[in-house]
Amino acid sequence: EVQLVESGGGLLQPGGSVRLSCAASGFTFSTYWMHWVRQAPGKGLVWVSRINGDGSDTSYAASVEGRFTTTRDNAKNTLDLQMNSLRAEDTAVYYCVRGGSRSRFDPWGQGILVTVSS
Amino acid sequence: QSALTQPASVSGSPGQSITISCTGTSSDVGGYNYVSWYQQHPGKAPKVMIYDVSNRPSGVSNRFSGSKSGNTASLTISGLQAEDEADYYCSSYTSSSTWLFGGGTKLTVL
Numbered sequence: 001e002v003q004l005v006e007s008g009g010g011l012l013q014p015g016g017s018v019r020l021s022c023a024a025s026g027f028t029f030s031t032y033w034m035h036w037v038r039q040a041p042g043k044g045l046v047w048v049s050r051i052n053g054d055g056s057d058t059s060y061a062a063s064v065e066g067r068f069t070t071t072r073d074n075a076k077n078t079l080d081l082q083m084n085s086l087r088a089e090d091t092a093v094y095y096c097v098r099g100g101s102r103s104r105f106d107p108w109g110q111g112i113l114v115t116v117s118s
Numbered sequence: 119q120s121a122l123t124q125p126a127s128v129s130g131s132p133g134q135s136i137t138i139s140c141t142g143t144s145s146d147v148g149g150y151n152y153v154s155w156y157q158q159h160p161g162k163a164p165k166v167m168i169y170d171v172s173n174r175p176s177g178v179s180n181r182f183s184g185s186k187s188g189n190t191a192s193l194t195i196s197g198l199q200a201e202d203e204a205d206y207y208c209s210s211y212t213s214s215s216t217w218l219f220g221g222g223t224k225l226t227v228l
Contacts, residue, residue: 035217037219044121044207044219044220044221044222045156045158045164045207045209045219045222046121046219047209047216047217047218047219050216050217059214059215059216060216061216062119095163095164100169101152101169101170102150102152102211103150103151103152103153103154103169103170103171103209103210103211104154104166104169104170104175105154105156105164105166105209106165106166106169106175107163107165107166108163108164108165109163110163111163
């Protein structure tokens with residue numbers, strides 16, 4: 001069974017940093033693009049970032065470019081999101097998602113809540 | 119980039135069909151056959167219902183279908199059932215090698 005399990009969220013202060021992790025299992029992790037997608041409370045889905053299979057190429061939403069960094073460790077089957085210079089508007093549930101074709105986000109992790117507040 | 123445009127809400131009675139639209143531009147929806155649709159029940163993670171405009175993953179009911187014309191994609195649900203009540207989101211790959219989601223549509227089964 002394909003599983004994605006996020007960890008590392010919590011209550012952070014504005015300007016602070018946090019590292020989210022996603023543990024993948026049940027599939028050949030290194031052969032898939034991986035994404036982060038977030039959802040602010042009561043709001044819609046917003047794509048955050050994407051990393052290719054070997055970790056050599058990434059892309060980011062304009063709202064997080066330069067503040068967030070996505071990496072992966074294919075030996076450990078883990079995906080990370082380093083989030084720096086946090087803002088209140090970064091408050092959201094963050095989902096780790098496997099990419100299939102360029103349009104298939106499947107499956108999704110259970111999500112992890114990041115709250116940025118003083 | 120702005121989110122793709124979806125109606126905020128749609129409704130239908132059991133057994134009826136409904137269609138949810140998703141409008142973008144020639145740089146996203148209209149430029150690629152990389153549109154997908156997601157169902158999200160309250161408190162749950164999204165689930166892919168349609169990908170690559172009209173492909174249905176195994177296990178998804180054939181009551182769900184997708185199409186595209188120009189810059190607008192559509193999700194049609196036929197034979198509405200109470201369990202279909204959820205939020206639905208479209209997504210598209212873009213010319214910037216990024217992805218956009220729609221604002222979401224709340225489906226109410228009357």
